Amino acid sequence: MNILIIGSGGREHALAWQCAKDKNVNTVYVASGNAGTALEPHCENVTLDVTNHQAVIDFCQSSNIDFVIVGPEAPLVDGLVDDCQKADIAIWGPTQYCAQLEGSKTFAKEFMIANNIPTAHYQAFTDATAAKAYVSEQGAPIVVKADGLAAGKGVIVAESIEDAHQAIDDMLADNKFGEAGSRVVIEQFLTGEEASFICMIDGENILPMATSQDHKRIFEGDTGANTGGMGAYSPAPVVTAEVHNKVIERIIRPVVQAMKDSGHPYTGFLYAGLMIDEHQDPYVIEFNCRFGDPETQPIMMRLQSSLVELVQQGITGNLPAEAQWDERAALGIVLASKGYPQSSSKGDVITGLPQITTDSDDTVKVFHAGTKFGDTSQDGIPVVETNGGRVLCVTALGKDILEAQQKALVTTASIRFDGAHYRRDIGHRAISRQS
Numbered sequence: 001m002n003i004l005i006i007g008s009g010g011r012e013h014a015l016a017w018q019c020a021k022d023k024n025v026n027t028v029y030v031a032s033g034n035a036g037t038a039l040e041p042h043c044e045n046v047t048l049d050v051t052n053h054q055a056v057i058d059f060c061q062s063s064n065i066d067f068v069i070v071g072p073e074a075p076l077v078d079g080l081v082d083d084c085q086k087a088d089i090a091i092w093g094p095t096q097y098c099a100q101l102e103g104s105k106t107f108a109k110e111f112m113i114a115n116n117i118p119t120a121h122y123q124a125f126t127d128a129t130a131a132k133a134y135v136s137e138q139g140a141p142i143v144v145k146a147d148g149l150a151a152g153k154g155v156i157v158a159e160s161i162e163d164a165h166q167a168i169d170d171m172l173a174d175n176k177f178g179e180a181g182s183r184v185v186i187e188q189f190l191t192g193e194e195a196s197f198i199c200m201i202d203g204e205n206i207l208p209m210a211t212s213q214d215h216k217r218i219f220e221g222d223t224g225a226n227t228g229g230m231g232a233y234s235p236a237p238v239v240t241a242e243v244h245n246k247v248i249e250r251i252i253r254p255v256v257q258a259m260k261d262s263g264h265p266y267t268g269f270l271y272a273g274l275m276i277d278e279h280q281d282p283y284v285i286e287f288n289c290r291f292g293d294p295e296t297q298p299i300m301m302r303l304q305s306s307l308v309e310l311v312q313q314g315i316t317g318n319l320p321a322e323a324q325w326d327e328r329a330a331l332g333i334v335l336a337s338k339g340y341p342q343s344s345s346k347g348d349v350i351t352g353l354p355q356i357t358t359d360s361d362d363t364v365k366v367f368h369a370g371t372k373f374g375d376t377s378q379d380g381i382p383v384v385e386t387n388g389g390r391v392l393c394v395t396a397l398g399k400d401i402l403e404a405q406q407k408a409l410v411t412t413a414s415i416r417f418d419g420a421h422y423r424r425d426i427g428h429r430a431i432s433r434q435s
């Protein structure tokens, strides 16, 4: 079999690595991939303009692709799944209609209200004066969000009314978030503990992935600016069996039913970003129409079922109710480049990367994200350089979250590049529960 994975981050490296393990797979093509997917056995990077849907279709036909997995949200929101399906290409991901759950916060909010899915109260605005008046009336803390896709950066948790007014001006008046910020959603501030709940959905059946939690803030102690995610771990102890059940019954099942009723069955990964309050009740902070990054890395590390089989079952509407998971915990630490998240650095040489060999420790895996090959080589192996904000995700398995964290930290500390930074406290909430 041949598989095409769209994307070039750590999520795509982890998905490609899992697919390549399947004995029925010849080649996993990754468009456009990174140095990690280039080095991975049975994986090959391809240059494809994924905004050109016909080019993707042509590649699938000429390379005998059995199915496509779409990693990031942009091609989904852009309707790649719809176009591939029209051309009879098997593809795993939601259609453009369903991807609005991530592509438009207003759509997602209206959908949740209409289907009684628990979420924060909100109002949407295009007028700055009206938005500010609403904030003044509601008080702080309050959350201001750009309506469209903003790569995880369009959310401001404002501690004061002044900060909220500033965020409104940035989005509506000063256009700092471009088109994504031409409408804002202003939302009640939720308290509790966050978790990521990701499922595979085939239009009807729901297959929950192992639970996880990521760390969005740049600094230790969950402080500083929001990022795409500085690390993640699985399982997330906050998602007890009781919470798990509530999430399925109050959130996931209503999404599946409502999409089916609207004539647009949901297919693909669905990610609910949750806040779980002190009564163990889950609220949706956001929906993503794809797998999380970096949640994918620890979750894939624990997956024992064949991802290839699961995706095939998903595409044909035959998802099983459960997958097999490693009992151990997995934890991933993101190494970011100089300046991240405000900026990022390219071309810094990375040293100390473990080699991918058959006898290497299979409890630690370094997934690449923003990496590329440099022009030089060392011992016949091309030099790897930074190529973006989030560079690597060092992921380890351990008997518990603490052991996984300690193992991941040892490997992380041995990897070097100019300006590298990472958090040493990934998993701290789970670890303090544990002790």
Ligand code: AMP
Binding pocket: 120, 143, 152, 155, 157, 187, 188, 189, 190, 191, 194, 216, 226, 273, 285, 286
């Ligand atoms: P989002 O991109 O919507 O996931 O938001 C990024 C982060 O902002 C979330 O992971 C939360 O930590 C925080 N956040 C977003 N919405 C809310 C809310 N209504 N209440 C509290 N925190 C929020």
Ligand code: GLY
Binding pocket: 152, 214, 228, 229, 288, 291, 292, 293, 294, 295
């Ligand atoms: N880790 C958060 C996300 O993938 O959106």
